[in-house]
Amino acid sequence: MADARRIEVLVPMRWGDMDAYGHINNVQIVRMLEEARIAAFGPPRGAGLPGIEPQVSLFNDVPEGTMALVVDHKIRYVRTLEYRNIPAPVQVWIGAVKGASFDIHYLVQDPVTREDCVRASSHLAFVDEATGRVLRLTPEQKQRIAPFTV
Template sequence: MERMTDSVFVVDVPLRWGDMDAYGHVNNVTMMRVLEEARIAVFGVPPSSGEPVEQAPKIPLFEQLESGVQALVVENWVKYRAQLAYRGLPAKVEVRIVGVKPATITVSYELFDASTGEHCVSGTTTLAFFNTNTGGLVRLTKDQRSMLEEHRAS
């Protein structure tokens, strides 16, 4: 489930029993997958990834990419603030667009324990747009930049 409030998209990302590690909390590496799932819930499934999902993305950026253009992760940053125990509840992830440049966007995340409200993870991802046919970066179109700026967190 996703909700948006003033340029903040709140995404509930289901956790799996197998996400827990030997220490009894959700594994730190798994957190990157949870953040990725939240990002996909906001932007949608990239067109090169197979069949589209039934639920429309909140920001249809990936649907607007030309054939052969991919959004590639060029940088991830994460800060672990608290352990997230597996409780059978989805993690609550706040997703914001915090940077829009000619050929990249930066997305921030704040992950919370749905049971306690504790702030467990902060992170960012920078995506670059790459043309697999030419081997070069692709600049966002004026319309794409406008759409992203409309949802950019202030």
Template structure:
């Protein structure tokens, strides 16, 4: 399954830059997180989650107290991402849904040259802290993703 691709912009910070004037590799995980939250909103356990205006409000249907936990991150560096005062363009979409997780894919582009710098993915699992239980993907969430599929 591949849902529609959303394009979001993620600001690059001065402190993200390494000695080579590239965005440091560890900052890519932050950029992925920012893109994920911009596209799908924060999980309900996050402060201010009820104020989100995400294009695909995937997490709004999760039970209160649910955390979206990163089970895996994969990052393939294709080209350096140089620091710029312009935000990086990030394409983000849901690639796969299982009973209790989703795989989110990303492409990160240099804002000045347009070069694709990173291909990445995150596997998210949902955990409800108050009940100490794994949360399965609901039929409503699955339907929301199917409705937005390209």
């Protein structure tokens, strides 16, 4: 049963993402996580031209001079993700929300069998570009991500 607090996005697997065994290379998994995060929560402010609107406008709607930075990644490879010429479903949701940081969780599945292949999380923080100091999450930011917090 689908959890309404999770956002599902489809992330393409590229031919060049394969390793010698026909699996998606572990480095490319990190790229897929990033693509899922951007599709779900928007690109960083000022990154390129507008495109498809994210499901939740979070990263592209921060004040000027604010950076959304990844602090940490944790990745668990449950089973190999075989290359397929169709996008992989990636579920994305918010985990722990703290005063100045939060976790984004991911579940990457095989697009044919829907078996779980990768479970991962990214710890993120907003940082003031001029000072390098971590910024506290605003009440508005917490409110935007609340419906997707598990």
